[in-house]
Amino acid sequence: MEFGVFILAQQRGYHQTSRQVINNSIEQTVAAEQAGFHNAWYAEHHFNNYSLSPSPLMMVAHMAAKTQRIRLGTAVCILPLYQPARFLAEVGFADTVSNGRLDLGVGSGYQEFEFERFGVKIADASAIYNEFLDILHLGMTQKIFEYEGKFLKMPRSSIAVRCVQEPMPPLWITSGNPVALGRGVRENHNLFVTALLNGNEAIGGLRARLDKVASDNGKDLDRDVKFGFLRCAYASDNNAEIDAYLDCARFQRRISESLKYRRAQSEDGYMVKEVPSDTDPTMEQLRKNLPVGPINQVIDKMLEEISILRPKHIALQTQLGDFDQKTMLKQIELWGERIIPAIQKELARNPAAHAVAA
Secondary structure (H helix, E strand, O other), X not given: OEEEEEEOOOOOOOOOOHHHHHHHHHHHHHHHHHHOOOEEEEOOOOOOOOOOOOOHHHHHHXXXXXXXXXXXXXXXXXXXXXXXXXXXXXXXXXXXXXXXXEEEEEEOOOOHHHHHHHOOOHHHHHHHHHHHHHHHHHHHHOOOEEEEOOOOXXXXXXXXXXXXXXXXXXXXXXXXXXXXXXXXXXXXXXXXXXXXXXXXXXXXXXXXXXXXXXXXXXXXXXXXXXXEEEEOOEEOOXXXXXXXXXXXXXXXXXXXXXXXXXXXXXXXXXXXXXXXXXXXXXXXXXXXXXXXXXXXXXXXXXXXXXXXXXXXXXXXXXEOOOOOHHHHHHHHHHHHHHHHHHHHHHHHHOHHHHOOOO
């Protein structure tokens, strides 16, 4: 079981500067490597405070110089917002300067606000994304290639900076669309999924959907597919700390939904207002749903979720809202010193208990 940190780089208000948010992301990555995490993942969003991570590949390249071992991932690059020739070259550069530590997560995007400002129709996102996947494979596996699609075209070309990883970095597919996930399964790519802030029932439903996607595409999920699970989790005996983390997680959900469903409000055209909704979970529901609480309780809940979903990778959301940076750095250290080793030990001791859905 691999563990990573997922760094969204959020700005909850003007009491946080963009410089502080980015520096926090850098510090969390360094702390994650020191704590023994396998991966650090960086989001991509634009034009508002939901995430101040406009280029995950730039973040990978920067962190490559500040780390030695941890794998550095994009989660995800929104492919329809890129120009393929430049993207391929930058992927090769990021993999080169990281000495082959790049994990390339890609997706089709969902925030119309972003697409409008890049001059791309969100209705075309899926089609562009699929053509982009074609080009990625060609550009990274062939010295010279060309492509003619409806939306994307490449004349006979060669990408100068080649990836260190052969034939290409691991590709991680993020989508709620079974068709997109199915293509990832068929082409032997990894998947990245989430149950958001929901509990065991939702995790069980997610497992069933993934089983169907794998089966529909001639694969066995456990045997043939590597997939990661994005999860909010926090270990502490301090209830105020837990509530602060959960409040930031709920903030993230509120902003994400307001952008996804085109109901975002802003008084100044930048800072998205945090508006409660009828679907908001209560703090009590979040405490029940998520691995939060004392260390042993978190370990037990994580093992329970692993037994249901059986992922190969878990990415913990560390930078959410305006959660206190010093406290989060200590949390990352705690996971590395105590929680991850305990989970790994139990999985090694009793693998059968976690190989069958609970």
